[in-house]
Amino acid sequence: MSFRPTLLQPIAVRDKSSAFSVISSYRASAATAGKDGNAFSKGYFRANPLLKDSFWRSTHDLQSSIASIRSMNGRQSNKEHVSATAEEVLPHRRRKKAKEQVAEDPETAYPIPHDASAKLANISSTLPNQSLKRLLATYLSLSKPRLSFLVVLTATAAYSLYPVPGLLAPAATAAPSLSTLTLFFLTSGTALCSASANALNMLMEPEHDAKMSRTRNRPLVRKLISPRGAIAFAIACGVMGTGALYYGVNPTTAFLGAANIVLYAGIYTPMKRMHVLNTWVGAVVGGIPPLMGWTAAASQYAHDGTWEELLFGEGSAGGWLCAALLYAxxxxxxxxxxxxxxxxxxxxxxxxxxxxxxxxxxxxxxxxxxxxxxxxxxxxxxxxxxxxxxxxxxxxxxxxxxxxxxxxxxxxxxxxxxxxxxxxxxxxxxxxxxxxxxxxxxxxxxxxxxxxYADIDEEDLYYEAGELEEEEQRQLAIVEGAKRNVPQPWSFFINNTIYQTVGNQSITYPRYVELHDGTIIATASLIGPSPSYFPIFESTDGGATWTHVSDLYDTVNGWGMSAQPALAVLHSPLGDFPAGTILGSGNSWGPNASRIDLYASRDQARTWEFVSHIAEGKQPGSNSAIWEPYLMQYKDELIAYYSDERDTAHSQKLSHQTSSDLKTWGPVVEDVAYDEVSYRPGMTIVAYIPPIEQWILVHEIGTGTPLDGYGYPVYYVMADSPLDFASSEGQPIVQGDKAMGSSPYVVWSPAGGENGTIVVSDGSQRRVFTNTFGGQPDKWEGHMTPAGVTYSRAIQILKGRPEHLMVYGGETYSNIHGTLHTPFTATVVNLTQVLEAPFDG
Incomplete structure (x- = not known):
C-alpha cells in the first residue's frame, strides 16, 4: 500500500484534533479494506472511479483543513512555539528571566514546581498498558514520592541528631553508632506510612484535584488506576509501614506513624474544604516524622522503652524541638x-x-x-x-x-x-x-x-596473674596508682580518684546513676562522720574528672545516712516530679528503728528535698530491720527493692514496694525467699536484657553454713517483669568450681554478640563474671580486671559506649574503719578485652 507524500509529512500545528480525526478515519477505512487481499492494489483504485474521487477529494479537504488551521491559529502557534523554545532555556537563565519579568510586572506569578505525582502519571500514561513499568510508575505517583522523601529525610535527620554520648569518645573507632537495622526499618516504615497517607489523600479528592493545574494530572484524576486499586495500595502500605516500625523500631514510633496516616488522610484532607485551620493541622502532620526519628533513636538507650519515657522522659525535649522546627x-x-x-x-x-x-x-x-x-x-x-x-x-x-x-x-x-x-x-x-x-x-x-588525644596503653590495664596477692598490697597499690593516674575524658584508665578519704573515713557501697546526656552522678557510703551522709559527685567526661556537687543528709530522722545508698533518675514524670528528677535513698538507722527514705533533686543533684518514707523496720540487730535499697523506674511506677527481716518465717528475704507518685507506697511484695529459715538473700540489683526481653535480679545469700559448697554465693533470677521475680527460681553464678562471693552488681552491654553481655561483679574479688548467652546457667565465665576489690563494688556500662565498663572502687570489707585511706575511685576498662582476659582463680 502507498499513500500520497502529503499524508506522510509532519503537520506543524498545536491543535491536531481535526487533522487526527481525518487521518484516523482513513486508517479505519484502510483496515476494513485490508480484509480483501487486492484492496490496496493500484489497479483496484484505478478501476473504482467512485472510491478514487472520494479518496482524493477527502485528501484535498484534509489539506484545506490543515491550511485553515494554520491560518486561524498562526498567532497561537507562534506563541506556543516560543513557549516550547523557552522550556529549552537553561535553568539559571530561566530563573533570571523570571526575575526580570517580576521586576517589569510585580504582579507576575512565579511558576510553582510541578507536582511529582503528576509527572509520574504523565510518564505512566505513555507506557504500554498492563506493563510492569506502567504499574510501578502509577503506584509511585500515588505515594507522592517527593513529599515522602522529605518526610523520610526529616525523620532521619532527627534520628541522627539524637545525642549519643559516644560521640564524645576520643578515637573514631571507639564511637558507638545507632543501629543501622533500626534506621533501615525507620526509613522504610516511614516511607510506607507516608505513601499510605498520600494515596488516601488522592483517593478522597480527585474531583478537586482536577480543578488545579498542579494536580489535574494525578493518576486518579486521569483514571490510570481504579479507586479500588488505590485503596488496596494505601492499606498495604499502611499495614507494612506500621508493621515495620512496630517490629523493627518500637511500638511508640509505630503509633506515631499510624496516627499520622489518620491525621493526614482523616482530618487534614477533609478539613481543607472546611476551614483555614487545615494548615495548622497539616503542620502537625509535618512535625511528627522528626519525633518518630527521635523516639527510634531514644529507644536504643531507654531504660524500659515505654511511650512515657520516649515522648516525655529525660532527653525528650530534643525530639519535640525538632518537631517544632518542622511545624513552624x-x-x-x-x-x-x-x-x-x-x-x-x-x-x-x-x-x-x-x-x-x-x-x-x-x-x-x-x-x-x-x-x-x-x-x-x-x-x-x-x-x-x-x-x-x-x-x-x-x-x-x-x-x-x-x-x-x-x-x-x-x-x-x-x-x-x-x-x-x-x-x-x-x-x-x-x-x-x-x-x-x-x-x-x-x-x-x-x-x-x-x-x-593520648589514652593509657590498654595493655597496662591488666595485672599479671598472681601479682599483688595480698589484700593490703592491692589497696596500697590503688592509693599510689590513683596519685599517678592522669585519665583523659571518655578514655580507659585505672583507679581515677573521685574522693580521697581522710581521718577515720571509709568508702563502701559505691553507687551511681547516668543521666540522659551522659552526666554521671555518683555517691558512696562515707563511714566515719557523725551524722553520716552521702557525698554526691558529678562527672561530665566519662569519669575522667569529678566535682563534688552536694551532700545528701538525713533531714527528717536526724540519724544520718548510715549505709547503702541508692540513686535513680526519672525517665518520665511521676506525680509532681518531672522527667530528669534524680532520686536518692539509703538506710537511716536509729536507736529503735531502721528506715528507708526517699529524697529528690530537681536541679541535677545540687539540692535535695525529702519526699516520703518508703519502709520502716526495727533497729539493726533486732532481726526485724530493713536495709540495702535499690531504686528503679519501671513504666509509670518507681520500684524500691530492699532486704527485709520483718517476716518471721524467714531470716531475711528480698521485697519491693511501688509508687506512682513517689509519696504513697503500695503493699510489700516478696521477690526472693528461701524455705530454709537461715538463708539470708540480700543486696538486690536489677538490670534489663533487651535481646531476650527479660530482667535479671542478682543477690547474695548469707548463711551460717555454706550453701551449695560456697560461702556467701551470688545467685540470679530471671523474669519477664521486674515486678514478678518471685515466680522464678534462682541459680548460682559459677564457672566450674569458681564462684562469686557477696554484694554483687549486674549490668548489661550490647557488646559481645547477638545477646549482648551480662556482667556481674562482687565484693570479694577483682574479676567479673560474664554471660553472652542470655543468662543460661552453664555459660558463665570469669575474667580479670585491673580494678581492686571493693565491698559492694558497683559497675556501669557507659551510655552509648557498650565497650566502656566502669568499675567503682572503695574500701574492702576487712578494712572498713581501717587506716589505709583507700580512695573512692573509678576505673574504665575495655569490655572486649575483659572478655578475652584469662580467668584467675
Whole structure:
C-alpha cells in the first residue's frame, strides 16, 4: 500500500484534533479494506472511479483543513512555539528571566514546581498498558514520592541528631553508632506510612484535584488506576509501614506513624474544604516524622522503652524541638506557595489563608519564621547541638525572617511570595545540616581525632596473674596508682580518684546513676562522720574528672545516712516530679528503728528535698530491720527493692514496694525467699536484657553454713517483669568450681554478640563474671580486671559506649574503719578485652 507524500509529512500545528480525526478515519477505512487481499492494489483504485474521487477529494479537504488551521491559529502557534523554545532555556537563565519579568510586572506569578505525582502519571500514561513499568510508575505517583522523601529525610535527620554520648569518645573507632537495622526499618516504615497517607489523600479528592493545574494530572484524576486499586495500595502500605516500625523500631514510633496516616488522610484532607485551620493541622502532620526519628533513636538507650519515657522522659525535649522546627517551617513555606495559586485553591473549594485572608496569610508566615529563632536556640540549650549552632542557625533564620517580613509587608506582591518560597526551600536543609554538623560533642571529637588525644596503653590495664596477692598490697597499690593516674575524658584508665578519704573515713557501697546526656552522678557510703551522709559527685567526661556537687543528709530522722545508698533518675514524670528528677535513698538507722527514705533533686543533684518514707523496720540487730535499697523506674511506677527481716518465717528475704507518685507506697511484695529459715538473700540489683526481653535480679545469700559448697554465693533470677521475680527460681553464678562471693552488681552491654553481655561483679574479688548467652546457667565465665576489690563494688556500662565498663572502687570489707585511706575511685576498662582476659582463680 502507498499513500500520497502529503499524508506522510509532519503537520506543524498545536491543535491536531481535526487533522487526527481525518487521518484516523482513513486508517479505519484502510483496515476494513485490508480484509480483501487486492484492496490496496493500484489497479483496484484505478478501476473504482467512485472510491478514487472520494479518496482524493477527502485528501484535498484534509489539506484545506490543515491550511485553515494554520491560518486561524498562526498567532497561537507562534506563541506556543516560543513557549516550547523557552522550556529549552537553561535553568539559571530561566530563573533570571523570571526575575526580570517580576521586576517589569510585580504582579507576575512565579511558576510553582510541578507536582511529582503528576509527572509520574504523565510518564505512566505513555507506557504500554498492563506493563510492569506502567504499574510501578502509577503506584509511585500515588505515594507522592517527593513529599515522602522529605518526610523520610526529616525523620532521619532527627534520628541522627539524637545525642549519643559516644560521640564524645576520643578515637573514631571507639564511637558507638545507632543501629543501622533500626534506621533501615525507620526509613522504610516511614516511607510506607507516608505513601499510605498520600494515596488516601488522592483517593478522597480527585474531583478537586482536577480543578488545579498542579494536580489535574494525578493518576486518579486521569483514571490510570481504579479507586479500588488505590485503596488496596494505601492499606498495604499502611499495614507494612506500621508493621515495620512496630517490629523493627518500637511500638511508640509505630503509633506515631499510624496516627499520622489518620491525621493526614482523616482530618487534614477533609478539613481543607472546611476551614483555614487545615494548615495548622497539616503542620502537625509535618512535625511528627522528626519525633518518630527521635523516639527510634531514644529507644536504643531507654531504660524500659515505654511511650512515657520516649515522648516525655529525660532527653525528650530534643525530639519535640525538632518537631517544632518542622511545624513552624511549614507556614512560611506553604503560605508563600499557596499565594501564587490562590485563585485555583478558591476555584477548587479549598479554604486557604492565601485567598480567605491574605493579610493574615502574611502575618502567620512572619510569626512562625520568627519562632524558629528560639526553637534553634532550644536545641543548643537541650544539649542536642553545640552553642555555635545558635550563631549559624540565627543567620539562616534571619534570612528567612527577612523574606517573611517582605512577604507580609507586600502581602505576597512584588515578587515577595516567590522570594519567601525559595528561601524556605533552602532554609530547611541548611538548618538541618548545620544541626547535624554542630551536634553536641561532634566538633570536639573530630578535633581529638585529628590532633590526637593520648589514652593509657590498654595493655597496662591488666595485672599479671598472681601479682599483688595480698589484700593490703592491692589497696596500697590503688592509693599510689590513683596519685599517678592522669585519665583523659571518655578514655580507659585505672583507679581515677573521685574522693580521697581522710581521718577515720571509709568508702563502701559505691553507687551511681547516668543521666540522659551522659552526666554521671555518683555517691558512696562515707563511714566515719557523725551524722553520716552521702557525698554526691558529678562527672561530665566519662569519669575522667569529678566535682563534688552536694551532700545528701538525713533531714527528717536526724540519724544520718548510715549505709547503702541508692540513686535513680526519672525517665518520665511521676506525680509532681518531672522527667530528669534524680532520686536518692539509703538506710537511716536509729536507736529503735531502721528506715528507708526517699529524697529528690530537681536541679541535677545540687539540692535535695525529702519526699516520703518508703519502709520502716526495727533497729539493726533486732532481726526485724530493713536495709540495702535499690531504686528503679519501671513504666509509670518507681520500684524500691530492699532486704527485709520483718517476716518471721524467714531470716531475711528480698521485697519491693511501688509508687506512682513517689509519696504513697503500695503493699510489700516478696521477690526472693528461701524455705530454709537461715538463708539470708540480700543486696538486690536489677538490670534489663533487651535481646531476650527479660530482667535479671542478682543477690547474695548469707548463711551460717555454706550453701551449695560456697560461702556467701551470688545467685540470679530471671523474669519477664521486674515486678514478678518471685515466680522464678534462682541459680548460682559459677564457672566450674569458681564462684562469686557477696554484694554483687549486674549490668548489661550490647557488646559481645547477638545477646549482648551480662556482667556481674562482687565484693570479694577483682574479676567479673560474664554471660553472652542470655543468662543460661552453664555459660558463665570469669575474667580479670585491673580494678581492686571493693565491698559492694558497683559497675556501669557507659551510655552509648557498650565497650566502656566502669568499675567503682572503695574500701574492702576487712578494712572498713581501717587506716589505709583507700580512695573512692573509678576505673574504665575495655569490655572486649575483659572478655578475652584469662580467668584467675
Amino acid at each position: 517551617w511549614q507556614f512560611p513555606h506553604f503560605n508563600a506557595l499557596s499565594w501564587s495559586i490562590r485563585d485555583e485553591y478558591r476555584n477548587a473549594g479549598y479554604r486557604m489563608l492565601a485567598w480567605v485572608n491574605p493579610a493574615m496569610n502574611g502575618r502567620v508566615a512572619l510569626r512562625y519564621a520568627i519562632l524558629m529563632f528560639p526553637i534553634c536556640i532550644g536545641l543548643s540549650y537541650a544539649g542536642v547541638t553545640d552553642w555555635s549552632y545558635v550563631v549559624t542557625s540565627s543567620a539562616v533564620n534571619g534570612w528567612m525572617a527577612l523574606k517573611a517580613w517582605q512577604f507580609w509587608k507586600a502581602q505576597g506582591h512584588k515578587g515577595t511570595a516567590r522570594g519567601l518560597f525559595w528561601a524556605s526551600i533552602w532554609h530547611l536543609p541548611i538548618v538541618m545540616v548545620l544541626a547535624m554538623a554542630q551536634k553536641k560533642g561532634l566538633g570536639e571529637r573530630l578535633y581529638r581525632s585529628v590532633f590526637g
